[in-house]
Amino acid sequence: MKNSTNRGWFITLEGIDGAGKSSQFSAVVDTLRGLGRKVVATREPGGTPLGERLRELLLSEAMSTSSEALLMFAARQEHVLHVIEPALLRGNDVVCDRFTDATLAYQGAGKGIPRDRLESLAHWVHPGLAPDLTILLDLPAEVAAQRMREQGRQADRFEREPEEFFGRVRRQYLELAREQPGRWCVVDASRSLDEVREEVIQNLKNRLEV
Numbered sequence: 001m002k003n004s005t006n007r008g009w010f011i012t013l014e015g016i017d018g019a020g021k022s023s024q025f026s027a028v029v030d031t032l033r034g035l036g037r038k039v040v041a042t043r044e045p046g047g048t049p050l051g052e053r054l055r056e057l058l059l060s061e062a063m064s065t066s067s068e069a070l071l072m073f074a075a076r077q078e079h080v081l082h083v084i085e086p087a088l089l090r091g092n093d094v095v096c097d098r099f100t101d102a103t104l105a106y107q108g109a110g111k112g113i114p115r116d117r118l119e120s121l122a123h124w125v126h127p128g129l130a131p132d133l134t135i136l137l138d139l140p141a142e143v144a145a146q147r148m149r150e151q152g153r154q155a156d157r158f159e160r161e162p163e164e165f166f167g168r169v170r171r172q173y174l175e176l177a178r179e180q181p182g183r184w185c186v187v188d189a190s191r192s193l194d195e196v197r198e199e200v201i202q203n204l205k206n207r208l209e210v
């Protein structure tokens with residue numbers, strides 16, 4: 001991946017709940033920092049004071065699917081304006097746990113909002129901004145569900161969705177990756193933490209050509 005300007009790299013992690021995004025996040029951040037790069041580590045929904053308040057609501061309050069999508073983009077707007085764009089312009093890399101692809105997968109394929117409607121919102125909220133690299137931690141919904149059960153954490157509003165929902169979300173992620181193979185890198189997340197970490201780091205270095 002060549003980046004001719006001084007702009008930083010925008011790297012996102014995606015995958016269904018329990019796929020291992022949070023577990024692999026530090027591998028990405030530490031690898032970049034190890035290369036001497038400055039990194040802003042952040043997440044969605046969230047990443048700003050207002051965004052984190054919206055996250056609380058999104059993860060706990062019952063609401064219509066369209067309100068959910070609109071609040072996701074409201075949080076994203078704050079994040080893009082106040083965190084992501086300024087960091088990239090300063091030349092920092094931004095590593096983000098989920099971004100707009102998650103909305104296409106969850107609120108789109110998962111909950112049925114037409115993709116073109118979500119893409120119009122994306123175009124409104126972040127015209128011209130897309131990740132340089134998206135790492136998809138891919139695994140079957142039943143394996144993710146088993147991991148979450150083992151973790152014993154209280155499930156949030158999204159994590160309480162049935163397994164078929166996560167099947168649709170997973171298929172949408174894989175479809176997005178097929179559509180834009182230059183941006184996406186699909187990692188088999190069903191292997192051990194160490195094996196997945198190794199592959200994440202290797203793919204990251206290959207794509208960044210470092």
Ligand SMILES: Nc1ncnc2c1ncn2[C@@H]1O[C@H](COP(=O)(O)OP(=O)(O)OP(=O)(O)O)[C@@H](O)[C@H]1O
Nearest residue numbers: 016017018019020021022023147151191192193196
């Ligand atoms: N490769 C792996 N092998 C076994 N267990 C794993 C692996 N990766 C993650 N886990 C475990 O699975 C659980 C979910 O992982 P993690 O929280 O990283 O997923 P996530 O994608 O961030 O989920 P969420 O979308 O809910 O934030 C954790 O208990 C984690 O320790």
Ligand SMILES: [Mg+2]
Nearest residue numbers: 021022023097
């Ligand atoms: Mg997580």
